[in-house]
Amino acid sequence: MLRGRIEEFSDDGLGVLVVGGKRIHVPFAYPGDVIMVRDMKKRFGRLIARDFKLFDASPIRTTPKCQHFGKCGACLWQGLEYGEGLKFKAELFERITGISAPIKGSPRIWGFRNVSNFIVTTEGIGLKEYGSPSKVVNLSECPLFSRRTPEYLRALKDFLSETGLRPWNLKGKAGDVHYLQIREGKFTGEVMVNLIAHTKPPEEVVEALRDYFSFADSLYWSVKRDERDDPRGNPEFIGGNPFLSERIGDVTYLIHPYSFFQTNSYALPILLKAVENFTNGEKVLDLYSGVGTFGVYLAKRGFNVEGIEINPFAVEMANKNAELNGVRARFHVGRAEEIRIGDYDTVIVDPPRKGLKEAGELLVKSGVERLLYVSCNPRAFKLDYENHLRKAYRVEEAVLVDMFPHTPHVEAVIKLVR
Incomplete structure (x- = not known):
């Protein structure tokens, strides 16, 4: 076990602990934290902490809003004061590029994401654990995405229960449903649901999808022809509107499931x-x-x-x-x-x-x-x-x-x- 103070961030936002001649990268740790690293691994030529104990919290820490913080890989800096995070982002950008630039914060820091890809697996439904390609955090909420996340996940679970469709097995590379993609029009209130599966559905399954996701303004079923672990497939329009609309200022945008x-x-x-x-x-x-x-x-x-x-x-x-x-x-x-x-x-x-x-x-x-x-x-x-x-x-x-x-x-x- 190695104990010390986090002095800085790495270029990719991990806390850096230098102790005993070792330089250890610590996810979810911030400058000023005093920690003890209890387990680590070597990955891509550097040491990554897999487990640490916090002894003395940095003054720039804050209480995370999400119960899954510390495992879920979606937000490394949720335990960091937002204003401090902005300063560090500008510093890291300058360190990497040599360019000093002002930074403008987001008007909203919760519920701001307009899309989320929930992986559907035998290990759980949600997002990947930080640093693990085969472990999934079984989500019950996601404050970064939407207050409606529990509703979306509940609809999916009920749909799977009724139809008997199998979640994807990450290790065995087998199953039916692999991802649930949800898009929200933050300024229009519209919702697009795109179920990404390895099978083409019979009509009774399509009807069940329409029933359980009746709140969706746009509904797609995408057939995935490969075993790659990504939310991509050939989209088939199921119901509602073929496009999601979002209003940004005086411009309206139409969005397809697979357009950036x-x-x-x-x-x-x-x-x-x-x-x-x-x-x-x-x-x-x-x-x-x-x-x-x-x-x-x-x-x-x-x-x-x-x-x-x-x-x-x-x-x-x-x-x-x-x-x-x-x-x-x-x-x-x-x-x-x-x-x-x-x-x-x-x-x-x-x-x-x-x-x-x-x-x-x-x-x-x-x-x-x-x-x-x-x-x-x-x-x-x-x-x-x-x-x-x-x-x-x-x-x-x-x-x-x-x-x-x-x-x-x-x-x-x-x-x-x-």
């Missing part, structure tokens, strides 16, 4: 405003455009927008969103790595967590004067900048928006100019 949409509806207006403030000129290219979150918003403000997105469902939604909001924006299916970047005043990129990679070189070779890089992964930005973007661009300004309260993650909008 920012997870915090309450902080999204702050993010959109930051992008607007950094956008210059008339012609805007929205790469990785999703359902048109940035593109439609900017078009509403008079910009001429074109978007590129690899997901055809998302492109369909983006064009519907442009039409619904009466704006001049066009979205096309395409790979960011393969398109020819034409004459644009500003290009916005919101890449997946792996970053731009090859698309970065296309931007360097383009004539675009202004590039806005939106990302929740500062390491990916750093690699993209050092490997590609710095050949043609310099960082002029940045702003951070806390889209993910109670976690170490933060969304950045970085303005680069040629």
Whole structure:
């Protein structure tokens, strides 16, 4: 057993204990905590504490709201004062990227998530334990997602009980139902339910799903053809409205089960405003455009927008969103790595967590004067900048928006100019 004081956070938000010549990363521990590590493991070249005892709590600690805190992997920082967490997020971002940027907090820090993927297993129904791919926290609540979480989980359990459908066995790779995805329109009150299963349902099972989830405004059944542990499948519309609608300021968005949409509806207006403030000129290219979150918003403000997105469902939604909001924006299916970047005043990129990679070189070779890089992964930005973007661009300004309260993650909008 090793005892000492947590002095700092690692880049990924774990408390760091240095004692006995060892550097131990401790989840759910914060600078100022005095702890004793009782068990640890080696993972990816570093020591991770699996169990620790708190002897003296840091003054920046607070009482967590969720009874599952400390096991569930969804929120490492729920035991940390929110304002302190904001400061640490800005510090970690600067440590990783070298960029000092102001941070804007989320207007709501509870019930802010508009989507949650509950894994349905023989071990329980809920979310994964921190650091464990095969252990599940059997949830009874989730204050980050919704006050209605108990209602959603109860409906699922009753549905499984009546139909006899089997939860997924993580170790045996067998079963029927693997995930329950719930989306909420925080400003519209709408609910979308998407059951992700390994079998196509007979009509009596579909009827049971409609009965138990009668509160859903939109209902889908997705058939999963592989054994990968992710909430993906081929969606089949079951009932209600085919799309969920969400209202962000003066823009209405339609959302499909498998189209990306920012997870915090309450902080999204702050993010959109930051992008607007950094956008210059008339012609805007929205790469990785999703359902048109940035593109439609900017078009509403008079910009001429074109978007590129690899997901055809998302492109369909983006064009519907442009039409619904009466704006001049066009979205096309395409790979960011393969398109020819034409004459644009500003290009916005919101890449997946792996970053731009090859698309970065296309931007360097383009004539675009202004590039806005939106990302929740500062390491990916750093690699993209050092490997590609710095050949043609310099960082002029940045702003951070806390889209993910109670976690170490933060969304950045970085303005680069040629």
